Amino acid sequence: MSNSPHVPMIPTGQKSSWDAVINNRIFDDLNIESNAILLDVLRDSVGMLGVKRGCDLGTCGCCTVLIDGVPKLSCLTLAAETKGKQITTVEGLANGSHLHPIQKTFTECGGSQCGFCTPGFLVVISALLNENSNPNDREIKDAIEGNLCRCTGYQQIVDSVHAAAEILNSNQSVKDNTCAQVDPHPGIDRTTE
């Protein structure tokens, strides 16, 4: 049997400082190894667990984040090259308790089933809607061709994008998620009688 060509995995221990603005929050006290991948840093050091690892090789899109507004595969991005940049993950799409329209329509149109690919789709679509508030089917498909979904067959995802575009173009906002829901002690509304 031939010798193993294995290269030792133990890091040298040298780390350099890293900072970024992630979801509008400044992270400036992190130290990373120079071979650190952005996906690993976001999940393991920053704690943005909404960024998902599906294949780790750029073929599923689950790990997509926005870097200065551009959707990129965080699994194929060296963390060191994003130093000082604006990074948006799925956790940064909602405005407080108000969901982004695409988040809302994903739930209403069935864009999300198991939900694992959802964060990647959402950031890609939010970037698309930012650029083009009324995309057609062709444009939607081209934008999400790098995202793999195994549950939905994509159709309800495309529906969700159209529905979100409608919300955006009507200038409505998504209502606060935390506001009171239903009262278990209702009276009778006589006005409808």
Add this chain to the structure above:
Amino acid sequence: MSKDKEIKGYRQQPGKIPFAKPGSGGREPFSKLRDLEMIPKSEGGYRAQPKGKNRHDHLLTGSTIGRRTPLVDSNWKVTGQAKYGDDIRLPNELIGRILRSPHHYARIRSIDTSEAESIKGVLAVETGQKHTDLFGVLPVTKDEHAMAVDKVRHVGDLVACVAAENESVALEALRKIKVDYEVLNPIIDMKKSLKDVEEPIHNRGKYHIGRSNVQKRVFQEFGNFESVKNPYVSSKSKWKYAGVNHGFTEPHAVVADWEPSGRLTLYTPQQVPHYVHRSLADVLKIPMHQINVHRTFVGGGFGGKSDPFPHEMCAAILARKTGRPVRITFDRDEVFYTNRGRHPSHIEMNLHADKEGRICGIETDALIDGGGFASFGHVTTYYNGVLHTAPYEIGSFHYTGARVWTNKPASGAMRGHGAVNSRCAVELGIDDICEQLEVDPITFRLANLLPPHSSTITGFRITSIGMRDCLEKVREACDWEQKFRKLPFGHGIGIGCGFFISGSGLPIHWDPNKFPHATVHLKIDMDGGVTIHTGAADIGQGSDTVVAQSVSEVLGLPIEMIRVKSRDSDTSPVDLGSYSSRVTFMNANAAISAAIKIRDELIKATADICNVEEKSLVIGDRRIYQKKDPAVGVSYLEALHKAQEERGALISSGAYRTPPMGGVHKGAAAGLAPAYSFSAYAAEVKVDAETGITEVVKVWAAHDCGRALNPLSVEGQIIGSCHMGLGQVLTEEMRYTKKGNLLNPNLLEYKIPTIHEMPEVVPIIVESNDPEGPFGAKEAGEGPLLPILPAVCNAVYDAIGIRTNELPITPDKLYKLIEKKVRSLKLDSPLNLPNPKLNYSKLQNTLEDRADNHKVRDQDRKLDPKREPYYNGTIFGKVSTIPPEEQDERWTLSVTPSEEYLANPRLAGSAWKHVEVRHMKRGDET
């Protein structure tokens, strides 16, 4: 809304001061009026539903059933807050990694872990030596270890595991484990597994079949085989199906944590937490009560997360040794080594029809490649046969099936478990037969369907059947008459049908007569919210939602007031989990029966408060009131508080078990289900004869789910099934080299269709209103996958006149067939291939008449409460009410092959040439 418009919920007794309203402050203070007579109309179907009455009709309150309901956990998913396996991060965690075998088949002589253990940051290295207890998903075929004990059985089989402070150290440690292997001769080709060898991959002791690698074999003969001897037309095909993987986006991950109490909590994305629970107890040798299995969010299952897995055992073993939580997350290639995907199969299918256009015989022989372990294979072997005995009435059914071990990753259960491949072969056979009979394939199918409330040839009890509706609706929607055999060359349309179980009749771990299949607990306290405890595993299909909907419907509450606790085995009742499409049928039924108990208490409390008869009360939107005078009644909360007097929180428990059914022959329970789903799809394709590239243009997909409790989810399941099925039929394949190396264990080379390959799918929901389903519902998760494969294959034939018998139909394979035909017809270009045409024979009219008659027959049977039994065989002139074997001595019912058959068996049938060790005469055993 001014205050004076609000009226008290009931005519208050004089002198009493009302309590404060603890539930107030909500957004919708007024109950919405509902016309209870109108409620059964569901959004799913075209027509008013349901057809006929259902036993749950009186429970409908118009709350959520039949409405497009967003998944109750979807806000977690869209905000990134859903915690999947790898998102469980406990303080002080260690990273676990697994050393895997580089050999297909080898004996482990020794393992030296000393160097690995000496690396700084390595806390534990474990091997299989100390953990020798077997486990497996089926109690009859436990054959897996946490890690290899004596032998490794495929490349990627587990050899050892490491827990370390970080991934880099763990990976380094793996390289330093020295394993001394004695390499054995691997078996890669499943045909070779049928033969006796020196060193079978497993040793099943007295149950071992000769010295072969046959893990399970099935023989079944039902019906009258006279007709098969001299059929009018036959279609014979030999199929090869590649193995496919579930391709869920979330790789397996697990976190094991031994709590200070000495109890283990295992966090795992599992479809079937209960089996892991049992297996952990076996392997760790601790009682089950000492384990809590926490199901995390599951990033796609499709059957691939329903086995208890060795890596789950490894995490627990490592955590126990180190005293710290251990997290193991797979790389994508490890997912492929774990596999449990659809079996690579060789299926030989002979279909026969008589002059009347009846299917007088189906002969199937299925050899399926199980890989290194048993997994669900015992069941798969049966399913490859028995699940294509419906929806058609057939004259005879012969099936031989064998599942063999090979030195490859284990196959197992995958969406449409066991039914997909043989279904594809049957539906293509029917198309071929129709071509020979010169009849329309949809008419042919319509003229050969079993009626509602009938018995299949193998004794399955069919209750509701929406097959006819599916076919008719698809025919209309896709404009079949104008397209079939009429589209220009290169364009085609095809039809395919499906039939699938809605829950397995037999809970494999216990006696169904003693324990229920599913149990659901409800708890309601003063706040009015309803907590559901269920063990049903939500894997993204929306099981939490459907259970919540069922309770919300019965109690007249908005779904926001329902919360589902389904994660921890500590709090949820034992449940068989999410497989065999059982959750909606069984858990929703259990939830309804639990909710009925609460409902009765609320109604009684209201009757007490209002001093009216219980019978006169109905439940509407958050109110319980007199039907004839809705002003007389109380709010839900008031009734609840009244019911809580003297006792506190209301709790109830509901359960579901299947009714007694099915035959008594060996294997009769396999494929038995309390209800069955049906589907029919038409697919339109474009085939480029010059390149062999097939593009699916549009799919019309009708599925009979009994009743769409949540049409949004049903449509999602239909479209998603199409996507997955399209993958299997066009692009996906686990590719092995001749030596058995898996060439494509990654998502670049394992070709899941992208959005550009996905056609428009028109989902058509058919509601047949199952008499036993919850509100009439049946499954919609797996059955919808079946018809897409044959629909596409038949459409390819319609387009270019070429029938495939190998999946996936990748362009290179199709092009080979095209070239072959071009050569045989001596054409100069593939573009000159003949376009299939159809001229109806006289039989077409006969079949149309029969289909019309049967339509009336079916409708009558559906609505007649005093209907008589109907046994398969009636169409061949048997008396419908008596089992055919009782009226015809030539009607066979046999599960063992005859000497005559064994003299000349088919491929899988040759597995029966071996004698099981326990049946060998003394002295024969070597």
Add this chain to the structure above:
Amino acid sequence: MKSPPFKLFQPTSIDEAIEISKKFVQEQEDFDWIAGGTDLLPNYKWHLNTKPNVISLASIEELHRLDSEHIGAMVRLHDLAKSEFAHPIIRKAASSIASVLIRQSGTVGGNIALDTRCFWFNQAEEWRRSIEWCHKCDCGTSADCRVIPNQNELCVATYQADLAPSLLVLNAKIHLCGPEGSRTLFLSEFFELDGIKRNVLKQGEIITHLTLDNDISSWSGDYQKLSLRKSWDFPEAGVAVAWRLSDESNNENFELRIATTALESVPRLHQKLTSDALKNNSTIDEIASKLKKDVKPVNNTTFPPNYRKKMVEVLCKKALGGLKGVL
């Protein structure tokens, strides 16, 4: 998945980059360049020929320039695909690469210098252990080539990049810069028929940019790609053609170029084939049939070589579709 540790260098100018590489060359220390990372990082995660040092080109502003005659090496493929400056053939080829997300990171230079691919090579370390390693990486183990067994002299890994053939037919020049200075050559001279060596880049040398003739707008053409899926997949065969008709009534000033990719270890400009074809007044079908015979794919990608070879003929016919009536 984790790559072995490496030191990362992030120079901000070409000079600085060459300075660093020069030092490594002198000290005989191994290093790699990284551009977009979409090719290198998967290889590193699989432990394929990893190096202890990596020099990133991302921060070098001068490599990002894009106009009609100049394509910087660090221009993102997505920007190229959407660029109004780029020739339509280039735009078409660029937009067919992998997926939009890969194109957002991947660069022109990275695509030109894409590592060759092979079923037996592009696998995880554990996988390669199970076949006792492969000749293209893991050297020193004296592993055999698995595609053409019983030899470890020639690596036949396939060059599967989309951009090269369209640049070849547009007669692009490639500009390199290294410790020994700058040089310019035709792209057709850039590649070397060896799956390991791949191209003429010397140790420490980088691609800085590509230039195109100022008359390229007078060229028409097409790029046709064979792949199983329309996203993610590398080409299984790719044919680019470009032609120019100086005088439409007359064939004499007719120029034609054809290039292929994903069929061998290098992309190839089929110069002899086209000049013969023009000499003999060949028809489209004849040219396509000749092209089929001119390529020699091996069995190391998704589709079998036989099929890829046959499809070259079909792709070529489709690509030359615009010349119906002329040829």
